[in-house]
Amino acid sequence: MATSTVSTLSLGAAMLSGVTRAQNQLTQLTTEASSGQYADLGLQLGDQSGYELSLRNQTNLLQSLTTANSLTVTNLKTAQAALDSIRTTAESAVSTLTSLTAGSSGAASTLQDTGTNALQELISDTNTSSNGQYVFGGENSSVAPMADYFSSTASAAKTAIDAAFQSTFGFAPTSASAANISASQMQSFISGTFANLFSDASWTSNWSSASSANVTTQIAPGESATTSTNANQPGFQQLAEGYAMLAEFGGSSLSTETQQTVVTAASSLINQGVSSLTTTEATLGSAQTQVTDATTSMSNQLTILQTQIGNLDDVDANSVAVQLNSLQTQLETAYQLTAQLQKMSLAQYLPT
Amino acid sequence: MSLSTALNIINSAFVTNAAQSAVIANNISNASTTGYNREIANAVTNYSGGASVVSVTREANTALIEQVNASTSQAGYQQALSDGLTTLANTVSDSSSATSSSGVLAAGNSPSAMLANLQSALETYDASPSSTSAGQGVVTAAQGLASSLNTGAAAVYSVQERADSDMNSAVSTVNSLLTQFTSVNATIVSGTATGADISSAEDTRDSILTQLSQEIGISTVSNPDGSTSIYTDSGATLFQGGQASTLTFAPTATYAAGVSGNQVMVDGVAITGSSSPMAIQSGALAGYENLRDVVAPQYGAQLDQIADGLVSAFSESDQTGGTAATLPGLFTFAGATGVPPTSDATGLASEIEVNAAVDPSQGGDVNLLRDGGINGSDYVYNATGDASYTGRIEDMISVTTSTQSFSGAAGLGTSSSLSDYADASVSWLQSQNQQASNQLDYQNSVVSQATTALSNAAGVNLDTEMTNMLTIENSYTTTAKLLTTVNDMFTTLLDAV
Numbered sequence: 001m002a003t004s005t006v007s008t009l010s011l012g013a014a015m016l017s018g019v020t021r022a023q024n025q026l027t028q029l030t031t032e033a034s035s036g037q038y039a040d041l042g043l044q045l046g047d048q049s050g051y052e053l054s055l056r057n058q059t060n061l062l063q064s065l066t067t068a069n070s071l072t073v074t075n076l077k078t079a080q081a082a083l084d085s086i087r088t089t090a091e092s093a094v095s096t097l098t099s100l101t102a103g104s105s106g107a108a109s110t111l112q113d114t115g116t117n118a119l120q121e122l123i124s125d126t127n128t129s130s131n132g133q134y135v136f137g138g139e140n141s142s143v144a145p146m147a148d149y150f151s152s153t154a155s156a157a158k159t160a161i162d163a164a165f166q167s168t169f170g171f172a173p174t175s176a177s178a179a180n181i182s183a184s185q186m187q188s189f190i191s192g193t194f195a196n197l198f199s200d201a202s203w204t205s206n207w208s209s210a211s212s213a214n215v216t217t218q219i220a221p222g223e224s225a226t227t228s229t230n231a232n233q234p235g236f237q238q239l240a241e242g243y244a245m246l247a248e249f250g251g252s253s254l255s256t257e258t259q260q261t262v263v264t265a266a267s268s269l270i271n272q273g274v275s276s277l278t279t280t281e282a283t284l285g286s287a288q289t290q291v292t293d294a295t296t297s298m299s300n301q302l303t304i305l306q307t308q309i310g311n312l313d314d315v316d317a318n319s320v321a322v323q324l325n326s327l328q329t330q331l332e333t334a335y336q337l338t339a340q341l342q343k344m345s346l347a348q349y350l351p352t
Numbered sequence: 353m354s355l356s357t358a359l360n361i362i363n364s365a366f367v368t369n370a371a372q373s374a375v376i377a378n379n380i381s382n383a384s385t386t387g388y389n390r391e392i393a394n395a396v397t398n399y400s401g402g403a404s405v406v407s408v409t410r411e412a413n414t415a416l417i418e419q420v421n422a423s424t425s426q427a428g429y430q431q432a433l434s435d436g437l438t439t440l441a442n443t444v445s446d447s448s449s450a451t452s453s454s455g456v457l458a459a460g461n462s463p464s465a466m467l468a469n470l471q472s473a474l475e476t477y478d479a480s481p482s483s484t485s486a487g488q489g490v491v492t493a494a495q496g497l498a499s500s501l502n503t504g505a506a507a508v509y510s511v512q513e514r515a516d517s518d519m520n521s522a523v524s525t526v527n528s529l530l531t532q533f534t535s536v537n538a539t540i541v542s543g544t545a546t547g548a549d550i551s552s553a554e555d556t557r558d559s560i561l562t563q564l565s566q567e568i569g570i571s572t573v574s575n576p577d578g579s580t581s582i583y584t585d586s587g588a589t590l591f592q593g594g595q596a597s598t599l600t601f602a603p604t605a606t607y608a609a610g611v612s613g614n615q616v617m618v619d620g621v622a623i624t625g626s627s628s629p630m631a632i633q634s635g636a637l638a639g640y641e642n643l644r645d646v647v648a649p650q651y652g653a654q655l656d657q658i659a660d661g662l663v664s665a666f667s668e669s670d671q672t673g674g675t676a677a678t679l680p681g682l683f684t685f686a687g688a689t690g691v692p693p694t695s696d697a698t699g700l701a702s703e704i705e706v707n708a709a710v711d712p713s714q715g716g717d718v719n720l721l722r723d724g725g726i727n728g729s730d731y732v733y734n735a736t737g738d739a740s741y742t743g744r745i746e747d748m749i750s751v752t753t754s755t756q757s758f759s760g761a762a763g764l765g766t767s768s769s770l771s772d773y774a775d776a777s778v779s780w781l782q783s784q785n786q787q788a789s790n791q792l793d794y795q796n797s798v799v800s801q802a803t804t805a806l807s808n809a810a811g812v813n814l815d816t817e818m819t820n821m822l823t824i825e826n827s828y829t830t831t832a833k834l835l836t837t838v839n840d841m842f843t844t845l846l847d848a849v
Binding site: 005006007008009010012013014017041042043044045046047048049050051053054056057058060061063064065067068069071072131132133137138139140141142143211213215216217218221222224228345346347350 | 465480819
């Protein structure tokens with residue numbers, strides 16, 4: 001016979017365990033309703049925990065890369081602004097040279113001033129820093145890339161130029177004997193001994209402390225980019241060569257023909273320098289685009305990642321609300337039933 | 353038949369009523385006692401034609417009791433496992449305080465999250481390699497990772513220590529229950545022989561068996577003399593022929609790398625552990641043993657593999673073109689003389705630390721991270737000392753995501769990247785935790801159902817008792833009426849004489 005009896009103990013306990021379970025669930029659901037996430041994620045996700053964690057870690061990484069990229073972009077922009085300024089100086093120097101008539105009165109001092117000012121500006125622009133780092137230093141960003149040519153103790157570069165002039169012509173550039181230098185002598189000096197002072201080897205020993213290796217930076221997971229340039233680029237050398245020529249020999253008492261030779265050589269060098277710098281600027285521009293593109297793509301990835309994390313972690317607010325409501329109803333029913341059941345005893349109905 | 357016979361019968365009816373009332377009173381007063389089995393007063397017709405209570409039997413359902421005990425053992429096993437896993441899982445609970453929808457990340461403390469922090473710090477350092485504060489950020493993140501591994505390893509040892517001490521308490525509980533069982537069982541055997549009321553002794557015995565099955569999986573056999581023999585679920589004898597076996601266990605107070613605990617022995621035979629010929633399958637004791645010897649050590653081995661992977665990934669190699677040994681870099685451990693192989697990583701998670709040579713607070717130089725050379729000038733990567741050299745930093749960024757080999761003994765495969773391995777370890781732990789928790793919920797509900805079924809089958813229903821009480825009351829009233837009537841008849845008879 002399967003008619004089973006119910007013991008008074010289990011009758012009471014049945015409701016009790018139901019109430020306890022409902023109260024536990026109530027606590028859990030309240031937490032979920034307020035946080036919008038599962039109360040115990042690890043328990044909820046189980047073996048997906050690692051996946052969820054990797055999504056979070058990726059988010060973390062992309063966020064720090066994005067921050068780092070904004071720093072890189074700042075450095076690139078600073079470098080480009082400096083290059084712009086160098087180019088402007090060079091262009092204005094060229095226009096001064098073009099409008100100048102060799103041999104006219106005051107031409108010598110104009111040439112010297114133009115060269116000196118332009119060279120000073122070139123040095124100052126090249127030594128631009130961003131966040132305490134010299135932007136044209138390449139990897140060696142902690143040292144100013146270009147030494148001060150006009151320092152009170154003669155710089156290595158100036159000493160070398162003076163010495164070269166002295167040994168070629170037998171007197172200093174400031175000497176009155178400079179008037180005897182023929183155009184062809186000057187031409188061969190400029191393209192020979194003088195040009196050698198701006199060769200790569202001489203440049204790095206006398207002029208530049210920059211490293212020829214450019215800084216590479218991770219701009220996205222697994223993607224590195226060259227994010228700097230350096231003062232050893234040909235543009236800098238050509239400009240410095242042109243300016244130094246003007247600053248040192250422009251003021252000498254040269255013959256008209258020789259002076260014209262210097263002006264022509266300097267103009268040509270400065271123009272070459274400008275064109276080389278344009279290439280450098282283009283390289284920096286494309287690096288900047290690369291960084292910006294990487295940042296944009298990471299921002300898209302972040303959105304996707306956050307959606308995925310949300311899919312795993314977030315509870316459905318509506319279903320939580322519905323569950324809360326039905327739990328409340330269930331608890332109330334349980335309380336009522338408990339009261340009812342307590343009344344449902346034969347003892348209540350027996351005459352006393 | 354005489355009137356005096358009628359009086360005798362009336363007398364026996366009063367006695368029977370009193371005995372039945374006593375049983376009902378006993379039942380009612382124990383209506384709320386868990387494990388109480390309803391008693392029944394068996395009345396029979398006696399030689400004079402009246403009724404008398406010859407015995408009191410107890411409602412019992414052996415099948416249901418066995419089911420309650422078996423499920424209690426399973427629940428005890430899962431409870432032990434789940435408690436330990438929860439402790440371990442707390443060390444990796446990253447997400448609980450996070451609000452993902454707003455994109456704010458939790459300050460997680462799992463090795464995996466800490467590794468990600470280190471990667472982020474390296475990326476920041478990569479963008480400004482000349483910045484000492486960015487380098488310091490890498491050192492701080494690395495210390496966080498090392499301390500996360502240290503904490504994890506410490507949690508593994510503490511879980512093992514607690515399981516060991518829980519095993520010790522379980523063993524003494526079992527021994528004390530067996531002693532109680534011995535005396536109750538003796539009472540029942542002698543009561544059965546003499547026909548005494550042994551119901552309450554039997555209740556006690558059932559309750560002891562249920563308590564016993566909480567600690568150790570058991571099976572029982574009832575003998576004709578009323579005694580019960582107890583065996584473990586693996587067949588080892590715990591109680592037989594009036595003699596209880598004694599469980600012996602030598603506790604191990606402190607767990608560290610390579611320490612393994614002792615097993616529980618009965619009569620010189622181990623009943624726990626994988627090498628035991630008759631290892632118990634359920635009960636808290638089996639749960640503690642599994643936690644102590646299988647689950648916790650496996651997680652510990654995974655942490656060791658992560659630590660070993662870190663030491664090897666961040667190590668420095670000879671840059672002079674020579675053949676000097678590869679030596680630990682950012683991550684090292686006490687007494688390191690080289691990079692240990694993956695097969696020899698035991699205890700590394702508790703020993704791993706950030707190299708003092710790069711930690712400014714210990715007199716180190718952060719720039720060694722960027723330049724290399726923690727192990728001397730042969731290991732310098734940035735030969736020219738340039739402030740914006742990123743080659744070494746990018747090496748370190750890539751090693752965390754490039755494939756490495758791991759020891760298969762930790763159960764997470766032999767080849768993956770460090771960050772994947774760390775993620776997999778969290779997954780493994782959380783999935784064990786989830787399984788144990790689900791199993792525990794399930795077993796608890798089985799216990800609850802079996803207990804309810806048992807209580808329904810053998811417990812007291814107040815209404816039934818009340819109804820019986822009414823019947824007895826009516827019977828008493830009628831008997832009293834009968835007594836008055838017989839008395840009247842005697843009076844009439846005596847008056848007539």
